[in-house]
Amino acid sequence: xxxxxxxIAEDHEIVIEGIKSILETHSDLVLVGRALNGREAVKMATxxxxxxxxxxxxxxxxNGIDATLQxxxxxxxxxxxxxTMNADRELIIDLFKAGISGFVLKEDxxxxxxxxxxxxxxxxxxxxxRAPAVFVDYVNRLExxxxxxxxxxTLSLREREIFQLLAEGETVKSISKQLFISTSTVxxxxxxxxxxxxxxxxxxxxxxxxxxxxISV
Numbered sequence: 001x002x003x004x005x006x007x008i009a010e011d012h013e014i015v016i017e018g019i020k021s022i023l024e025t026h027s028d029l030v031l032v033g034r035a036l037n038g039r040e041a042v043k044m045a046t047x048x049x050x051x052x053x054x055x056x057x058x059x060x061x062x063n064g065i066d067a068t069l070q071x072x073x074x075x076x077x078x079x080x081x082x083x084t085m086n087a088d089r090e091l092i093i094d095l096f097k098a099g100i101s102g103f104v105l106k107e108d109x110x111x112x113x114x115x116x117x118x119x120x121x122x123x124x125x126x127x128x129x130r131a132p133a134v135f136v137d138y139v140n141r142l143e144x145x146x147x148x149x150x151x152x153x154t155l156s157l158r159e160r161e162i163f164q165l166l167a168e169g170e171t172v173k174s175i176s177k178q179l180f181i182s183t184s185t186v187x188x189x190x191x192x193x194x195x196x197x198x199x200x201x202x203x204x205x206x207x208x209x210x211x212x213x214x215i216s217v
Contacts, residue, residue, distance in 0.1 A: 003030040004121045007050040009041035009067065010034070010083070011059045015106070019054060019083075022110055029117060038062030042070045045078055052101075052117055057084045057091070060168065061178070063214055065091075066160045068098045073157065079120045083113060091213055092134045097153070102126040152212065154196050162189045166202065167209035 006029060010016050016034050023029045033048050035041035039062045045053055053071065057064035068080050081102035082095050095103060102116040105128045116126040127135070155163065158179075165175045172190065176183045199205050209215045 003028055004052060004117065005030055005032045005048070005050040006117065007031075007033045007035065007041070007044055007048060007053045009038065009044075009053055009059065009064065010056045011036050012056075015056070015083075018110065019113065022114060026114065029114075038064060038067030041067045042074075045071045045075055049075065050078060052079045052081060052120055054081050054083050054113070054117070057082060057086055057095075058213070058216070061165065062161055063164060065094055065098050066157065066164065068095070068100060069160070070157055072099045081113070081116050081120055081126070086213060087128075087130050088213060089134050089137075092131055093138050094212075096135060096138070103131045104128050105130065151197050152208075155193060156189075159189050159193050159196075162186060163193050163205065164209065164214050166190065166193075167206050167215045 006023060008016050008019055008031065010019075020031050020034075023031050032050050033044045035044050037059045041053065041055065041059075042062070055064045055068060059067070062070075064082060064084070068082075071078055071080065079101040080099070081104060082100050083104050083106060085106045087105055092103065101120045102125060104113045104116050104126070108128055112128065119126040152160075161179070162175060165178070170178070172183050172186045176186045179186070193199070194205070197205075197208065199208065206215070210217055
């Protein structure tokens, strides 16, 4: 039986080493790469085509939700498990909409992550005990028409990426260099973000990024 190839996207080396040590005790699993931020995760997922990506959420430059969206767009067969400390209700729903296959909290036993990897590798889904109640509540509210459309969902993948970089304090010039696009293109995307989200200042943008837990203060 072929080993399941795992890519870890996590900005804390100690967490990576912990997952790596556990994977090494399972002969059917192999670590093929590690990414320290969301953008690296997208590049490595495209290059390595792992079976599963174990993804943190809070990462600089490109967060785990947007990295998931980008990977799912270019490599839909790659399964993604979110491994995070954050059990925020709205965040879990955003992850659900992004198309994740698993959700495990870092406070759960590490054996739960292994179980998630093995379950997802068989084509099934695996969610932490906290997650199902959130999904049931969301589906119930959806059926009752109580779910309001989030304007953030109207942003393109590029606009979401620029939104985070602006919230992190990056300038238009630095963003253009990081993303290899012109400053005028960045400005166009910035304007679109502000318009779609009805934001009137960079301060408003940062407040929204904090509220959505894309950045922390």
